[in-house]
Amino acid sequence: MGRWEPDAVGRLRTAALELFVERSYEQTTVADIAERAGLTARTFFRHFPDKREVLFQGSERLEQTMVDALLQTPDGVSAMTAVATAMGAAGSYFGDIQAFARRRRDVIAMNAELRERELIKLAKLSASLADALAQRGIDAIEARLAAETGMAVFRLAFDLWLADGEHRRFDAIAADLLRRLARLAPGA
Amino acid sequence: MGRWEPDAVGRLRTAALELFVERSYEQTTVADIAERAGLTARTFFRHFPDKREVLFQGSERLEQTMVDALLQTPDGVSAMTAVATAMGAAGSYFGDIQAFARRRRDVIAMNAELRERELIKLAKLSASLADALAQRGIDAIEARLAAETGMAVFRLAFDLWLADGEHRRFDAIAADLLRRLARLAPGA
DNA sequence: GTCTATAGGGCGATAGAC
DNA sequence: GTCTATCGCCCTATAGAC
Incomplete structure (x- = not known):
């Protein structure tokens, strides 16, 4: 046993999601989260740059997974095929975390700031995929x-x-949508 | 002459963009903006729900323009064609405000919060277009x-x-990209 | 860990327009 | 009288500085 309980980040994350579900994101202060995790607000901000980020940290791993999958596709495959492969990797990454993802989605859906943060994470992901594609020529x-x-x-x-x-x-689901998209696009 | 200078919102908008260019978004307080516009911070918040919004209010008009154009396309046109029409309407709406748009873009590009806000505005636009399409059957x-x-x-x-x-x-430009997209998609 | 500036909300007062 | 835009002062929480 160390001097502190282990996994401060994990405890903060869990406490935050619990509190956001119980009494909403707005009605939860950083001090509340820290208290439930047995820490102080100051410690929260040493692990997360801001209050919102406690729900989003970890998306870098998804990004890496998708970029890696994209870069490992054989030379000469089309851009959309490479993107489809990255999407497949995301599917494996997500696995069966649906229950958790649903709670998280509900919290995010209820708050504009959280929706904004989600969008910028996806925009970053998009930029990374574009970089990876460009890297492939x-x-x-x-x-x-x-x-x-x-x-x-x-x-x-x-x-x-x-x-x-x-x-x-x-x-x-993603593969199905890509197929539908292909049917949609030629109309232009 | 009324008791107050007219167009408080316009003055706040102008003052804000000026200050954001001069000394960045972060280094500008709401009090600074209000002062330059001859108002107080409290009044700023009566017109804008938050500091970021001073750069984004007005996007509702673009949204309405695009939705109207989409809804006025003849019955039976494909979804992508209707979307392309909405994009054309956006082009007319933008007209020749490039100089202003560039300054605004530079301010937004320098700040993460502003980029987030921009993304959520575009997401709203996307949702409105989807609604309009669904409305068309x-x-x-x-x-x-x-x-x-x-x-x-x-x-x-x-x-x-x-x-x-x-x-x-x-x-x-948008029409050109739509054409390129059509060539891209069938690969999936 | 403490200290502080700023965002942003609540509520009430004021001074015109009508 | 009402309605509306403004200001003033109080407050708390975030987030950065020291």
Whole structure:
């Protein structure tokens, strides 16, 4: 046993989600979160740059997973195929955390600031995918177009994945949406 | 002459953009903005729900313009064609405000909170377009897919429109990107 | 760990326009 | 009288500085 209880970050994360569910994000102060985790507000801010981030830290790992998958696709595959592969990797990453993801989604849906933060995380992810595509020799604009479009599919797939009664895996839903998109696009 | 100088909102907007350019968003307090506009901080918050919003209020009009254009497309046009029409309306709406838009873009690019706010405005726009499409009888998921994809194109087109040396109109750029997207998508 | 500036909300007062 | 835009003062929580 060390001098402190272990896993301060994990305890803060758990405490935060619990409190946000119990009494909403706005009605929870950083001091409340820290107290439940047995820490002080000052300690909270040493682990998270701001109050919102306690729900979002960890997205770097998803990003890395998707970028890695994209970069490992064989040479010569199309931009959209590479993006589809990255989406498949996200599916494996998500696995069966639906119950947790649903609680988290509900908290985020109720608060504008949290929705903003979620969007910027996805925008970062999009930029990383575009970089990775460009790194593979794809034209810069085409790379951004494919990445942004891919993220549009990602957002919608994530939403559907968490919908009531949905039983398919994330990547199956994403693949289905990509197919529908292909049918949609030629009209322009 | 009334008791107060007219157009408090306009004065606050101008003062804010000036100060953000002069000394950055972070280094400008709401009191600074209000002072330059000849008002107090309390009055600022009566017109804008928060400090960020002073740069974004007005986006409702763009949204209305695009939704109206979308709804006025003839019956039977495809989802992507309707979205393309909305994009064309946005082009007319933007007209020749490039100089202003560039200053605004530079301020926003320098601050994470402002980027977040911009993203949520675009997400709202996307949701409105999806609603409008659904209202026209398009399947709900297809509507969201088309709207999200359209917004991906919108974001990129806006970016390119403000790039140095760009001389085309916004809608010309958007139309070009939609064409490129159509070529990209079938690969999936 | 303490100290502080700023965001942003609540409530009431005021001074015009009508 | 009402309605509306402004200001003043109080407050708390966030988040950064020291």
